[in-house]
Amino acid sequence: xxxxxxxxxxxxxxxxxxxxxxxxxxxxxxxxxxxxxxxxxxxxxxxxxxxxxxxxxxxxxxxxxxxxxxxxxxxxxxxxxxxxxxxxxxxxxxxxxxxxxxxxxxxxxxxxxxxxxxxxxxxxxxxxxxxxxxxxxxxxxxxxxxxxxxxxxxxxxxxxxxxxxxxxxxxxxxxxxxxxxxxxxxxxxxxxxxxxxxxxxxxxxxxxxxxxxxxxxxxxxxxxxxxxxxxxxxxxxxxxxxxxxxxxxxxxxxxxxxxxxxxxxxxxxxxxxxxxxxxxxxxxxxxxxxxxxxxxxxxxxxxxxxxxxxxxxxxxxxxx
Amino acid sequence: xxxxxxxxxxxxxxxxxxxxxxxxxxxxxxxxxxxxxxxxxxxxxxxxxxxxxxxxxxxxxxxxxxxxxxxxxxxxxxxxxxxxxxxxxxxxxxxxxxxxxxxxxxxxxxxxxxxxxxxxxxxxxxxxxxxxxxxxxxxxxxxxxxxxxxxxxxxxxxxxxxxxxxxxxxxxxxxxxxxxxxxxxxxxxxxxxxxxxxxxxxxxxxxxxxxxxxxxxxxxxxxxxxxxxxxxxxxxxxxxxxxxxxxxxxxxxxxxxxxxxxxxxxxxxxxxxxxxxxxxxxxxxxxxxxxxxxxxxxxxxxxxxxxxxxxxxxxxxxxxxxxxxxxxxxxxxxxxxxxxxxxxxxxxxxxxxxxxxxxxxxxxxxxxxxxxxxxxxxxxxxxxxxxxxxxxxxxxxxxxxxxxxxxxxxxxxxxxxxxxxxxxxxxxxxxxxxxxxxxxxxxxxxxxxxxxxxxxxxxxxxxxxxxxxxxxxxxxxxxxxxxxxxxxxxxxxxxxxxxxxxxxxxxxxxxxxxxxxxxxxxxxxxxxxxxxxx
Numbered sequence: 070x071x072x073x074x075x076x077x078x079x080x081x082x083x084x085x086x087x088x089x090x091x092x093x094x095x096x097x098x099x100x101x102x103x104x105x106x107x108x109x110x111x112x113x114x115x116x117x118x119x120x121x122x123x124x125x126x127x128x129x130x131x132x133x134x135x136x137x138x139x140x141x142x143x144x145x146x147x148x149x150x151x152x153x154x155x156x157x158x159x160x161x162x163x164x165x166x167x168x169x170x171x172x173x174x175x176x177x178x179x180x181x182x183x184x185x186x187x188x189x190x191x192x193x194x195x196x197x198x199x200x201x202x203x204x205x206x207x208x209x210x211x212x213x214x215x216x217x218x219x220x221x222x223x224x225x226x227x228x229x230x231x232x233x234x235x236x237x238x239x240x241x242x243x244x245x246x247x248x249x250x251x252x253x254x255x256x257x258x259x260x261x262x263x264x265x266x267x268x269x270x271x272x273x274x275x276x277x278x279x280x281x282x283x284x285x286x287x288x289x290x291x292x293x294x295x296x297x298x299x300x301x302x303x304x305x306x307x308x309x310x311x312x313x314x315x316x317x318x319x320x321x322x323x324x325x326x327x328x329x330x331x332x333x334x335x336x337x338x339x340x341x342x343x344x345x346x347x348x349x350x351x352x353x354x355x356x357x358x359x360x361x362x363x364x365x366x367x368x369x370x371x372x373x374x375x376x377x378x379x380x381x382x383x384x385x386x387x388x389x
Numbered sequence: 390x391x392x393x394x395x396x397x398x399x400x401x402x403x404x405x406x407x408x409x410x411x412x413x414x415x416x417x418x419x420x421x422x423x424x425x426x427x428x429x430x431x432x433x434x435x436x437x438x439x440x441x442x443x444x445x446x447x448x449x450x451x452x453x454x455x456x457x458x459x460x461x462x463x464x465x466x467x468x469x470x471x472x473x474x475x476x477x478x479x480x481x482x483x484x485x486x487x488x489x490x491x492x493x494x495x496x497x498x499x500x501x502x503x504x505x506x507x508x509x510x511x512x513x514x515x516x517x518x519x520x521x522x523x524x525x526x527x528x529x530x531x532x533x534x535x536x537x538x539x540x541x542x543x544x545x546x547x548x549x550x551x552x553x554x555x556x557x558x559x560x561x562x563x564x565x566x567x568x569x570x571x572x573x574x575x576x577x578x579x580x581x582x583x584x585x586x587x588x589x590x591x592x593x594x595x596x597x598x599x600x601x602x603x604x605x606x607x608x609x610x611x612x613x614x615x616x617x618x619x620x621x622x623x624x625x626x627x628x629x630x631x632x633x634x635x636x637x638x639x640x641x642x643x644x645x646x647x648x649x650x651x652x653x654x655x656x657x658x659x660x661x662x663x664x665x666x667x668x669x670x671x672x673x674x675x676x677x678x679x680x681x682x683x684x685x686x687x688x689x690x691x692x693x694x695x696x697x698x699x700x701x702x703x704x705x706x707x708x709x710x711x712x713x714x715x716x717x718x719x720x721x722x723x724x725x726x727x728x729x730x731x732x733x734x735x736x737x738x739x740x741x742x743x744x745x746x747x748x749x750x751x752x753x754x755x756x757x758x759x760x761x762x763x764x765x766x767x768x769x770x771x772x773x774x775x776x777x778x779x780x781x782x783x784x785x786x787x788x789x790x791x792x793x794x795x796x797x798x799x800x801x802x803x804x805x806x807x808x809x810x811x812x813x814x815x816x817x818x819x820x821x822x823x824x825x826x827x828x829x830x831x832x833x834x835x836x837x838x839x840x841x842x843x844x845x846x847x848x849x850x851x852x853x854x855x856x857x858x859x860x861x862x863x864x865x866x867x868x869x870x871x872x873x874x875x876x877x878x879x880x881x882x883x884x885x886x887x888x889x890x891x892x893x894x895x896x897x898x899x900x901x902x903x904x905x906x907x908x909x910x911x912x913x914x915x916x917x918x919x920x921x922x923x
Contacts, residue, residue, distance in 0.1 A: 120779050122921040142783045150779035156772040158689065159499075159574060162673025172680040173780035211672040215499070215573070226776065239779075 071134070073098045073237055073268040074119065079128035081114055081292075088114040090292035091128070096270055096285075101263050103279040103286035104272040107377045111292040112272045113153070116241050119270075120150060133236060146174060149230035153242030153272075155222040157214030163225045164203075164210030168194065170229040199232040205254050219246035231258045238262060238269045244278065256282055276369045288376050295376055300369070307367040307375065308341040311350065316358025325349050336360075394659065397511035401519035405493045406526065413489070413523070417530035420481040423866075424554065425538020427470040430870045441469060448472070453742035456598035456711055457749070457865070459627045460614075467542030467632030471550050477866055479626045480590060482531050482558030486524045487582040490565040493520035496575035498664045507663055517566055517658050521651065524562035528555035546632030549640075553629040556643035560622040561586055563650035570657035573666035580696055587700055591707050592621035598711040622646065682782050686790030689768075690761060694798045697757045701750065701802040705809020708746045712739050712814045740890035743810065743821060747889075750806040751828025752861045752882055754799050758836035759857045761795035766843045766850045772923055784916050792840065792909065799832045817889065824888035830901035831881035835860065837908030844912030847922050 074096035081089040089111045096102040106112050117123040119132055121141030130137055132144055157166055171194030203210055206224045217225065223246050230238060244255050252275075259269055259282050273279050279286060280300065287297040296303060308329060315336045322338065323331055327346030332339040342350045344367070354362070406413065435441040445464035448454045461472045494517055497503040503516060532555030539547035565582040572578045596617030618624035622643065629639045661667065679685050765788050768774040778787060807825030811818035839853035860880035867877050877883040881904075884897040 117775075117921070117923070120775075122775060122778060122923075124918075124920055141778075142781050145779055146781040148779065150776055152772070152776055154772065155776070158685075158773060160673075161679075161688065162675070162677065164675040165673060165677025165679055168677040169679040169685060170776070170780055173682065173777065173782045175781065210675040213670050213673050216670060 071098050072096065072131070073100075073133060074102075074270060075129070075131045076115065076119075077129040079115065079118065079130060080126040081111075081118060081123060082126055088292055089118070089125075089128075092289060092292055093294045093297070094287055095297070096268060098268050099263070099266050100284040101259060101269040101271060101282050103283035104270055104289070105274075105279065105286055105373060106289035110289045112289055113241055114292075115289070116150075116239055116270070116272065119239060120145075120148070147236040148239060149174070149233055149235045149237075150239045151223070151226045151230045151241065151243040153245050155226040157217065157222055157225060159213065159215035161214050162211055163208060163214070163217065163221075166214065166225055167199065167210065167229040167232065170226075171199075171233055174233055174235070194229075194232045195234060198234075199228065202228045202232050202258070205258075206251060220248060220251065223247055224251065227255060227258070231262070234265070234267075236267060238267065240269065241272045242274065243271070244273070244275060252278065276373060280369050288373070290376060303372055304367055305344050307344060307372050309344050309347055309367065310341050310365040311339070311347075311354075311362070312364075313338045313354050313362045314360040315354065316360055319354070319357050322350070322353055325353060392512075394512040394514040395518055396515060397506075397509065398515040398518045398522070401493075401506070401511065401515050402522045405489075405519050405523040409489060409492075409523065412485075413527050413530070416481070416485040417527055417534065420478050420485065420554075421531040421534025421538065423481075423862075424470065424474040424478045424535045424550070427474045428466055428539060428542055431469050431473065432466055434871050435466075435469065438464075441466065445469065445472075452598040452711055453745050456594040456708065457745065459593065459597045459624075462630050463633035465542070465632055467539060467546045467550075470539060470542070471546070471631040471633070474866065475550060475554065475627060475631070476590075476593070476623060477862075478531070478535070478554045479557040479623050480586060482528055482554050483561035483586045483589075483623075484583070485527050486558040486562035487565040487579060487586070489524045489527060490520045490562050491569050491575050491578045491582070493523060494566065495569035495572065495578045495666075499573070499575050501664075503663060513659055514655055517569075517654060521562060521566060524559065524565075528558035528562070531555050531558065543632060545635055549629050549635040549637070550631035552640055553626040553631060553643070556640060556647070557622055557626040559647045560643055560650070563647050563654060566654040567650050567657070570654055570661065571667045573664070573668070573670060576693075580693070584696065584700065586623075587704070589621040589623045591704055592617050593624040593627065595707050595711065596621070596624060597627075681790070682777070682787045683790035683793065685777075686764075686794055690764060690791065690794045690798070693757075693761070694794060694801070697754075697798070697802045698805050701754070701806040702809045704750065705806040705811075706813045707809075709810040709813030712742055712810075741887075743814075743817075743889055744824065744887045746810060747807070747821070747824045747828060748864060748882060748885070748887070750803060750825065751832055751885075752864045754803050754806075754828065755832045755835045755857045755860060757802060758795050758799040758832050759839045759853050761798055762792060762836040762839040763843060763850055763853060764795075765791045766847060769847070769922060775921060775923055778921065784921075785913055788840075788844075788913060788916060792836075795836050796833055799836065800826065800829055803828055803832070820889035823893075827885060827888050827893070827898060828882070830898050830905060831860075831885055833905035834881040834901050834908065837905035837912070840912035841908045841915070842912070843916070845915030845919070847919070 072095055074094060076092055076094040079089050079092040080087070092111060092115055094104070094115065104112055104115075114123065118125050118130060119137050121137045121144070124138055133147055135144055137144060157163070161169075206228055208221060208224045208228060212221075223243060227243060230240075238259075244252050247255060256278065259271070262269055269282075271279070271283060283300065285297070285299050286303065288295050315338060318336065319333060319338050322328060322333075322340065325346070326349070327343035328350060329341045329343075330339075338354070340350070435444050441464045445461040445468070448458075449461040457476075458472055459476055462468055497506070497516065506516070532551035535551035535554060536547045539550060561582060564585050565578065568578040568581040569575075572581065596615040596619070614624060614628055618628070625639050625643055628636060630636050657667065679688060765774065768777075774787070778784060803825045804822065807822040808818075810825070811821040814821070835853070835857050838856055839850065842853050843850040860882055863872070863877055863880045864882050867880075874883075881901055884901065886892070886894045886897070
């Protein structure tokens with residue numbers, strides 16, 4: 070597989086603020102890649118660099134095999150972007166804005182008629198797809214820009230993005246303000262894109278969304294990538310909570326590698342263990358005779374919170 | 390009206406003053422200081438009573454002078470200050486007031502900030518009241534500076550002039566308050582009020598230039614004002630006659646208008662939803678035909694361009710009708726003649742009048758050009774440019790649509806003002822049109838400066854307004870202050886040939902055009918290289 074996005078050691082400063090401090094990111098073609106991190110971690114800055122809106126200070130950035138700053142216009146024909154906070158022109162209708170984006174994406178390119186789902190294409194938009202998406206997202210395209218609510222503004226950008234068949238979708242917290250029903254529509258749109266072999270970079274704070282959509286995730290903190298891999302990989306790196314009632318007092322648990330927060334009260338044992346060290350712990354427990362056992366795998370929330378909290382702790386230490 | 394609807398006014402007023410902590414003092418100081426320092430600058434120009442009397446007589450006899458500044462009602466130093474700076478300061482106060490009022494009413498609602506404020510213990514009429522109080526602070530400060538600065542010329546006259554200028558500011562503050570209730574868009578509210586200020590200026594100019602001579606039969610300066618002048622709030626300010634036997638009752642007319650408009654705005658604001666206006670929004674088409682960045686730029690700017698086009702055509706028609714009266718100058722004051730020549734030109738008096746008008750149109754057109762050239766800057770800071778540029782659209786092509794309108798549009802409106810002048814004057818259509826278009830290189834230079842600032846240093850982009858304002862001030866009141874040519878030459882307008890009349894000189898015209906092109910090129914090069922701001 071080729072890489073759709075490949076960033077290595079990306080630096081970007083605004084004055085004295087180091088927004089990106091050696092960020093790495095690799096997104097394979099055809100995957101949905103989650104892009105996570107606390108507020109202010111540098112996700113949007115990285116996305117703006119990918120879109121050629123900001124110029125990298127240093128580091129290698131390759132988008133669909135090309136340079137996003139130099140080849141911005143050519144690349145943008147193959148990209149659809151949805152920002153987290155969509156602003157619209159107050160006196161243009163939603164329908165006009167959707168069509169404008171479609172046409173601008175495909176400006177200067179010959180009309181492709183009858184491709185991609187059989188819909189009639191004018192500019193970059195598949196008309197059938199456009200109509201279908203407007204219906205699925207329950208958007209009124211005749212309203213003027215300033216009369217849309219937050220969620221409806223997002224829908225305008227989402228329809229414009231998914232009505233065009235591009236190679237890469239760059240979505241920066243695209244579902245902020247959407248209701249759960251529309252969130253579901255959004256998720257099926259992403260899945261359909263993936264089924265067509267398209268690549269999606271999804272920056273999001275909605276963990277259920279990330280969990281159900283993303284093949285792999287990268288977690289950013291303070292402008293650096295701190296973790297990258299499939300969700301299963303990441304889970305593997307975290308701790309499983311174990312509660313057990315034993316037949317006899319436990320023996321030697323405290324000395325096993327990877328055991329944390331051991332709490333023994335008589336025959337009752339509670340502990341956390343690095344998931345890859347689970348085997349040894351279970352063996353030790355069964356040696357004492359197990360009466361009951363609950364083992365809880367880490368939730369995605371715990372996984373992220375661990376990364377996010379580390380930052381808050383680090384900040385706390387730095388502040389004190 | 391219960392006091393509940395005013396809850397939170399104090400806090401909101403303090404918020405407004407805090408947000409405008411730079412703009413309000415600066416604008417008040419410039420406007421008030423300009424008038425207050427006028428006595429000194431005019432004293433050096435007309436040292437003796439005899440000189441002043443001659444200047445007053447010749448100025449007030451000259452219809453183009455009357456159109457620009459109004460008649461001279463008294464030849465004391467104070468009277469000359471009121472004549473020379475009164476109208477200009479009243480317009481400045483009006484513009485400051487309309488910006489402040491719309492900024493703290495409709496703009497707050499449009500951006501959605503008002504919603505959060507109104508969710509607090511804030512009465513329905515509190516935002517409007519706070520905005521008007523902020524405007525009152527601006528205008529009271531101007532009035533105070535004028536009164537204190539000119540007290541040496543006579544306390545009563547100084548007070549009357551201060552109140553007249555500040556009062557005109559409040560008239561348009563309340564007009565803006567009314568406009569902000571009617572429209573849903575802050576831009577439109579400012580445009581409507583701006584058009585009202587322009588109309589008031591043109592009415593006064595037409596009225597003043599039309600009144601025959603300036604000296605009534607019994608030899609008293611000024612005579613009476615025409616009906617047209619009395620239709621204009623700026624005309625009222627002039628008719629307070631500061632330093633010329635003050636007519637205090639005219640201030641009552643101003644106060645009554647302020648109260649009336651305030652009451653109307655209050656009535657409307659109590660009857661509407663937050664964020665809504667009285668001019669309803671119609672639904673738009675479900676599908677759009679906009680296909681290019683140029684088409685989008687046209688769509689966004691066409692309303693503004695239409696407004697300016699109409700204004701310039703009507704302005705041209707109005708001033709063109711005054712040309713005939715321009716010939717009746719009494720030119721026995723050498724200094725007045727010199728000033729007049731530096732402002733307008735040296736040949737025939739009608740030509741001089743036309744040249745003055747044409748250059749006035751040119752300087753005002755620069756405001757359109759700068760605003761239009763900075764439109765992509767607004768698109769960028771509002772976040773609308775970012776998703777646009779995420780399409781297959783290069784920055785240069787995106788900017789080009791807006792710049793085409795800025796540069797082509799300024800040519801269009803100048804041509805329309807020339808056509809208007811020529812149509813109602815009925816002669817010399819070619820030279821007048823040519824003279825109007827000869828203003829373009831200076832207009833383009835200021836627009837080019839705006840492009841350069843935006844492209845290379847986007848945080849400083851709004852400084853282009855300052856440059857345009859400075860040029861307007863230099864061109865309008867600079868010549869009368871006997872400023873050295875070097876100072877007048879700071880403005881690109883100072884270099885243009887004073888057409889129609891003298892021979893066309895191509896060197897400055899071509900040089901300025903080249904400069905404008907260089908500024909645009911440098912600006913676009915900067916735009917291509919820099920980060921987009923968001």
